[in-house]
Amino acid sequence: MSAGRDMYRQQILDHYKNPRNYGELDDPTFSHVGENPLCGDEIRVEVKLDEDDETIEYAAFTGDGCAISQASASMLTDELRGLTLKELAALDREDVTDLLGVDVSPMRVKCAVLSEKVAQDGAAIYEGEKEVDVTKTE
Amino acid sequence: MSTQASEPLDVERIRRDFPILGREVGAGDRLIYLDNAATSQTPDPVIDAVSEYYRGYNSNVHRGIHHLSEEASIAYEEAHDRLAEFVGASGGREELVFTKNTTEALNLVAHAWGLRELGPGDNVVMTEMEHHSSLVTWQQIAKRTGAEVRYVRVDGDGHLDTDHARELVDEDTEMVSTVHVSNVLGTMTPVAELAGLAHEHGSHIFVDGAQAVPHRPVDVEELGVDFYAFSGHKMCGPTGIGCLYGRADLLAAMEPFMYGGGMVRKVTFEETTWNDVPWKFEAGTPLIAEGIALAEAADYLEDVGLDSIDRHEHELTEYAMGRLEEFDDLEIYGPPRGEERTGVVSFNLENVHAHDLASIMNDHAVAIRPGDHCTQPLHDSMGITASARASFYLYNTKAEVDALIEAIDDARQLFA
Numbered sequence: 001m002s003a004g005r006d007m008y009r010q011q012i013l014d015h016y017k018n019p020r021n022y023g024e025l026d027d028p029t030f031s032h033v034g035e036n037p038l039c040g041d042e043i044r045v046e047v048k049l050d051e052d053d054e055t056i057e058y059a060a061f062t063g064d065g066c067a068i069s070q071a072s073a074s075m076l077t078d079e080l081r082g083l084t085l086k087e088l089a090a091l092d093r094e095d096v097t098d099l100l101g102v103d104v105s106p107m108r109v110k111c112a113v114l115s116e117k118v119a120q121d122g123a124a125i126y127e128g129e130k131e132v133d134v135t136k137t138e
Numbered sequence: 139m140s141t142q143a144s145e146p147l148d149v150e151r152i153r154r155d156f157p158i159l160g161r162e163v164g165a166g167d168r169l170i171y172l173d174n175a176a177t178s179q180t181p182d183p184v185i186d187a188v189s190e191y192y193r194g195y196n197s198n199v200h201r202g203i204h205h206l207s208e209e210a211s212i213a214y215e216e217a218h219d220r221l222a223e224f225v226g227a228s229g230g231r232e233e234l235v236f237t238k239n240t241t242e243a244l245n246l247v248a249h250a251w252g253l254r255e256l257g258p259g260d261n262v263v264m265t266e267m268e269h270h271s272s273l274v275t276w277q278q279i280a281k282r283t284g285a286e287v288r289y290v291r292v293d294g295d296g297h298l299d300t301d302h303a304r305e306l307v308d309e310d311t312e313m314v315s316t317v318h319v320s321n322v323l324g325t326m327t328p329v330a331e332l333a334g335l336a337h338e339h340g341s342h343i344f345v346d347g348a349q350a351v352p353h354r355p356v357d358v359e360e361l362g363v364d365f366y367a368f369s370g371h372k373m374c375g376p377t378g379i380g381c382l383y384g385r386a387d388l389l390a391a392m393e394p395f396m397y398g399g400g401m402v403r404k405v406t407f408e409e410t411t412w413n414d415v416p417w418k419f420e421a422g423t424p425l426i427a428e429g430i431a432l433a434e435a436a437d438y439l440e441d442v443g444l445d446s447i448d449r450h451e452h453e454l455t456e457y458a459m460g461r462l463e464e465f466d467d468l469e470i471y472g473p474p475r476g477e478e479r480t481g482v483v484s485f486n487l488e489n490v491h492a493h494d495l496a497s498i499m500n501d502h503a504v505a506i507r508p509g510d511h512c513t514q515p516l517h518d519s520m521g522i523t524a525s526a527r528a529s530f531y532l533y534n535t536k537a538e539v540d541a542l543i544e545a546i547d548d549a550r551q552l553f554a
Binding site: 006007008013016017038039040065066067068105108111 | 490491492493494497498501508509510523524552553
């Protein structure tokens, strides 16, 4: 089925052209970077935790790449606010594609899930559960 | 230019030879295939050659006595002579080895020749527009042998800086390895000039002709090169088969690349002697159907006429570039219109990532390729991560170029 033009619904284009939560935080609790070699996408996700050291107060991102990767980072950082790290870890591919609200073509799923994987790896590194230099979606 | 004397192509007749061009994709639109630099489509005579082999005389080659093996062996061995002739190698099969593809041909020479000939103090000279197939191969062989790699600059318009080549090639240069045609910029490198330069310094030259052989007449002896490689699947042939041309004396003196059956003459528990070229370099059961079908592809292209194909692609490219220039927010890479270049046009639309562009074009049934096209260092030096590439072949039409332009315009409006 054609996923091309449909994949670029107004919502995605809006988030791509006017990304939410774009920029660096002054005081991130943790920060992590990832790449998607397919499109050359790069995303850094920064997260500030509440005093409980568990709940996400807010999140931001920087980076560049294709519309799918950038729009999903914009939407995801909105969504992360108020989630616990446990809830972040439980997010899966469908949660991201649901956020995007479109069928992402199989080749482009790695663009869509990049920011989610970066946020999850960032949290896992912060909690000492994982060692990752740069997250890659391939 | 010899192309002036060539006959125009009967594109409608040619298109009937390629069944895939009749298929629909996506929402039911007729496929517009502009990804020929990645792989070309396959005409009926080549598909039939594969089918006839499996239906009629499938068997192993070289060693069988029975009837089928004899037929297969003769067809397979003669295919080498046919491909040698196709690129102007007068030595026939003694100068033409079947490989999996251009990459394997490069690896063959880099391992069989490079590991023995290169050492500390030596250097290999490449260009900045090498495909990863040669760039990564020589880079890694150089690391293993202690040799140095050098890269000839490519200027902003995609021309090779031959003055820089003259600075880089010196008495310690053992190999000059260059693309014949850039798979991103469409640039033709001055191969004969580089061959002369290499030989003046007692060096050798390897040419990656993957983007040249399918599209224009190539004569390795006229070019004066030592090694020349190309892939079947970019010249209307099957996947999994490619060719390495090597000067007879060089191939004869080289050690094998891979070991196994078929490449040997005499084997004892202690020692082995090697078969003649090309079999010395074709260990194990080779790509029999593919090799025979590749010879059929060479026949097909010569019947159509490589001069005519070259001219047709040149006209399409000029037309496409002219239309692309209508967009003031689109940047085209490589030599400007009017200069000698091949049917490869890479570009970027402002504010639209190449992968987004390709996704939207796919919705218009237009197949192009986004990405770095296996030339990451070249893209880095151009300051971009990706580009969109349209590449033309003998069956493409101006109407298809128009569809490309419409699809680009749709993407522009969507992202505006």
